[in-house]
Amino acid sequence: MRIEENYIKHGYFWLPENEDIKIPGILSISDGGRAELEIIGSFGGKNDFNYDDMNLKRIIGLVEDDGLIILNKCCYIQKYISLNENITKSKISSDQVFAGLESIDNEDITFNQFSFSVDCLDEWVNESAFKINHEFENNTININYNLPDKKCFALDHGMKLDINFCYSSPQIPAIKEAKITQRTFFTLKSEEPCKIDLFISLAHKISHLISFAIGETVSIKNVSARKYIENNESIQSYPQETKIFYRSTTYTKNIPKCLTWDMLFNFDNIKDNAEAVLNKWINAYENLSPTLFLYFSTKNNSINTINSKFLALAQALETYHRRISDEKLMPDDIYESLLLEIVNNCPEQHKDWLYGRLKYGNEITLSKRLKKIIEPFKKYFGNNVQRQNLLKKIVDTRNFLTHYDKSLIDKSAKGKELWILYFNMEIILHLNFLHIIGFTDENIEDIVKNCKVIKSKFESIENLSR
Numbered sequence: 001m002r003i004e005e006n007y008i009k010h011g012y013f014w015l016p017e018n019e020d021i022k023i024p025g026i027l028s029i030s031d032g033g034r035a036e037l038e039i040i041g042s043f044g045g046k047n048d049f050n051y052d053d054m055n056l057k058r059i060i061g062l063v064e065d066d067g068l069i070i071l072n073k074c075c076y077i078q079k080y081i082s083l084n085e086n087i088t089k090s091k092i093s094s095d096q097v098f099a100g101l102e103s104i105d106n107e108d109i110t111f112n113q114f115s116f117s118v119d120c121l122d123e124w125v126n127e128s129a130f131k132i133n134h135e136f137e138n139n140t141i142n143i144n145y146n147l148p149d150k151k152c153f154a155l156d157h158g159m160k161l162d163i164n165f166c167y168s169s170p171q172i173p174a175i176k177e178a179k180i181t182q183r184t185f186f187t188l189k190s191e192e193p194c195k196i197d198l199f200i201s202l203a204h205k206i207s208h209l210i211s212f213a214i215g216e217t218v219s220i221k222n223v224s225a226r227k228y229i230e231n232n233e234s235i236q237s238y239p240q241e242t243k244i245f246y247r248s249t250t251y252t253k254n255i256p257k258c259l260t261w262d263m264l265f266n267f268d269n270i271k272d273n274a275e276a277v278l279n280k281w282i283n284a285y286e287n288l289s290p291t292l293f294l295y296f297s298t299k300n301n302s303i304n305t306i307n308s309k310f311l312a313l314a315q316a317l318e319t320y321h322r323r324i325s326d327e328k329l330m331p332d333d334i335y336e337s338l339l340l341e342i343v344n345n346c347p348e349q350h351k352d353w354l355y356g357r358l359k360y361g362n363e364i365t366l367s368k369r370l371k372k373i374i375e376p377f378k379k380y381f382g383n384n385v386q387r388q389n390l391l392k393k394i395v396d397t398r399n400f401l402t403h404y405d406k407s408l409i410d411k412s413a414k415g416k417e418l419w420i421l422y423f424n425m426e427i428i429l430h431l432n433f434l435h436i437i438g439f440t441d442e443n444i445e446d447i448v449k450n451c452k453v454i455k456s457k458f459e460s461i462e463n464l465s466r
Contacts, residue, residue, distance in 0.1 A: 002221035011063030110193035111225035119218035216256035
């Protein structure tokens with residue numbers, strides 16, 4: 001996750017099973033969500049010579065400003081034990097930090113609300129609440145700001161998702177400038193308390209939707225949570241939010257720059273059916289998570305070379321079709337009968353080998369899978385001959401880079417030609433993802449004609465083909 005200001009707090013820290021021994025330390029959380037605790041000595045004291053198990057399930061602390069704090073999933077980075085009276089320090093990493101808790105009730109930390117923002121969310125939602133009126137004759141500028149209404153959506157798994165807005169007021173007295181800053185953020189809500197990992201999982205799926213929509217990798221930021229408490233009158237939220245810090249796989253150091261008109265789609269494009277789009281995207285992870293993981297791995301710099309990016313998208317396309325179709329060369333019962341007949345007529349010493357080679361022989365080829373995937377959008381990829389050449393080149397290149405078959409070395413793409421294949425494969429996935437989340441053929445045609453993200457890829461293909 002993105003940490004816009006480094007978090008550094010001094011305090012006392014202890015283990016839940018040993019509250020009497022509190023050790024002074026410094027907790028630091030840097031951009032990316034990396035949390036590191038530096039303490040004097042170690043939690044085991046002077047006689048702690050156990051280096052076999054360096055893991056600590058949980059550490060509790062009391063720090064300046066934020067009060068009660070919990071570090072989950074901890075591990076010693078450095079563990080020093082002094083054999084004399086010298087002062088030594090140990091360093092401990094933590095995957096999750098909860099700052100500003102009211103109390104520690106049980107082993108599992110649960111919440112009812114989980115709020116977060118992502119890079120470029122303000123631009124994606126594009127909700128302006130400012131009205132600016134210039135009165136030049138009176139040398140006057142009037143600025144009116146009305147907080148936008150939140151947008152509420154019901155998710156299929158029982159939670160609710162809100163798009164909320166907040167603002168910061170101008171400082172008083174305003175001598176040189178008066179500044180109002182609006183911030184957009186998501187809030188996930190559950191009537192029943194949920195573990196933090198469930199909220200984090202949903203938040204990352206939603207952040208991936210924004211990444212897909214704007215064509216850039218975005219990072220989660222400004223994460224906080226609340227838990228309801230019951231009294232005799234009603235259910236209320238805790239007055240104080242718990243700030244949450246954790247490492248996320250989608251973090252990128254560079255903050256993306258985006259403009260509303262440069263996106264694949266923005267909130268305004270889906271506002272009439274946003275709830276359906278959100279649910280279809282989240283539900284797609286149940287079946288298409290490997291495809292989505294491979295696609296986003298090419299966007300977040302975890303894969304850098306063009307060869308690796310190409311292979312990731314080739315696998316993503318193949319996996320995508322496997323997940324949406326169970327098409328085979330022939331019915332399973334017929335193939336099983338044929339397989340047994342072939343294996344039974346094989347010499348005994350080769351039966352296991354032959355069965356292993358033919359076990360998946362009923363699967364359709366990558367070429368046929370690609371043809372099925374591209375079929376609904378074939379008009380965007382040239383005539384029949386051009387499409388056949390494109391798909392054949394993808395298959396030959398995939399096979400060469402996977403198996404290094406020397407007979408395919410002259411048939412596989414390299415250099416500019418490999419980038420042409422990569423951009424085409426990206427577009428194929430984009431169009432299929434849009435279809436999955438509910439975009440109609442007319443919507444998709446409009447995006448292909450007018451969206452800068454798609455147009456720039458087709459222009460790149462054209463320029464590289466010259």
